[in-house]
Amino acid sequence: MRHIILKDKKITQLAFQKWKLEDIAFWEKYLGITPTYEVVTTDYSDYPTYIDSDGDIRPTNAYLQKLNDLAIKRDGDFGTDFVMVMIHEDNWRSDTDTTKGIWGTNYSYVFGKQCLEYCRWDRDNEANTFGTAYHERHHSFDAIIKVETGVDIQPLLEVKKYDHEITHGNNPRWKYIRYKENLDSLKIMKPYLQTAFQTRKNKHEEVAKGLMQTIIKLATQVIYLLKMKQNMKNGVPKVTT
Numbered sequence: 511m512r513h514i515i516l517k518d519k520k521i522t523q524l525a526f527q528k529w530k531l532e533d534i535a536f537w538e539k540y541l542g543i544t545p546t547y548e549v550v551t552t553d554y555s556d557y558p559t560y561i562d563s564d565g566d567i568r569p570t571n572a573y574l575q576k577l578n579d580l581a582i583k584r585d586g587d588f589g590t591d592f593v594m595v596m597i598h599e600d601n602w603r604s605d606t607d608t609t610k611g612i613w614g615t616n617y618s619y620v621f622g623k624q625c626l627e628y629c630r631w632d633r634d635n636e637a638n639t640f641g642t643a644y645h646e647r648h649h650s651f652d653a654i655i656k657v658e659t660g661v662d663i664q665p666l667l668e669v670k671k672y673d674h675e676i677t678h679g680n681n682p683r684w685k686y687i688r689y690k691e692n693l694d695s696l697k698i699m700k701p702y703l704q705t706a707f708q709t710r711k712n713k714h715e716e717v718a719k720g721l722m723q724t725i726i727k728l729a730t731q732v733i734y735l736l737k738m739k740q741n742m743k744n745g746v747p748k749v750t751t
C-alpha cells in the first residue's frame with residue numbers, strides 16, 4: 511500500500527505527520543500492511559473546476575490527469591498504488607456552493623494504472639480528515655482486488671453495489687464511512703488486498719530489474735567496443751629499430 515501524497519503546502523508538517531501516524535496504525539491493525547508515503551508539496555491556491563451533471567463542483571479531469579502524470583513520472587506505473595490529492599479546507603473548491611458540496615472523490619484506474627483520491631483536509635477536525643482519506647480509498651478496494659487478482663469481492667461481502675451499499679452504508683449491515691466505520695469489510699478483504707498490493711509491488715520490482723539488466727547489457731557492449739578500438743590493427747606493425 512504505497513502512496514504518493516500531493517500535499518497542499520497549506521497543510522503543516524506537524525498536522526501531516528500526525529495524520530500519517532494514525533493512517534499507518536490503522537492499516538497495520540486492519541489489513542496487516544505497513545503503508546509507505548512519499549510527499550510532494552503542491553500549490554492548490556487556484557485549481558480549475560467545473561460543475562458536473564449532479565451540480566457538484568469538481569476539479570477538471572485534465573487537471574487531475576496532469577497531477578497523476580506528474581506523480582508517477584519518477585517511479586512509473588507500478589511505483590505507487592495511490593496518488594492522493596490532499597487539499598486544505600482553505601483551498602478546497604468543491605464545497606464553495608453553500609447548499610451542497612463534496613469532500614472527496616475516488617478515481618480508480620481513471621488516470622493511469624493507479625487510484626487517485628481527491629480529498630479535503632479539514633482545518634481543525636482531524637477525524638474529518640482521517641475519515642475522508644479512508645472513505646475515498648475504501649471506494650477503490652473492490653476495483654483494486656478485481657484488477658490485480660481477478661476476484662469479484664462483492665459476493666464475498668454479500669452485496670451487489672459495493673460503493674453504494676458499503677462505503678455509503680445503504681445496507682443494514684454497513685454504515686456510511688465518516689471516520690472508522692465498516693472495519694468488518696476490511697477484515698473480509700484483507701487477504702485479497704494483501705495479494706493485490708504485493709502483486710503491484712512485484713510488478714514494479716520486475717520492471718526495475720529489467721531496466722538494470724538492460725543497463726548492464728549496454729555497458730558490456732560499450733566495454734567490448736572500447737577493447738576493439740584499443741586493439742585495432744591493420745597488418746603487422748613495423749618493428750622500428
Ligand SMILES: [Zn+2]
Nearest residue numbers: 645649677678
Ligand atoms: Zn463516497
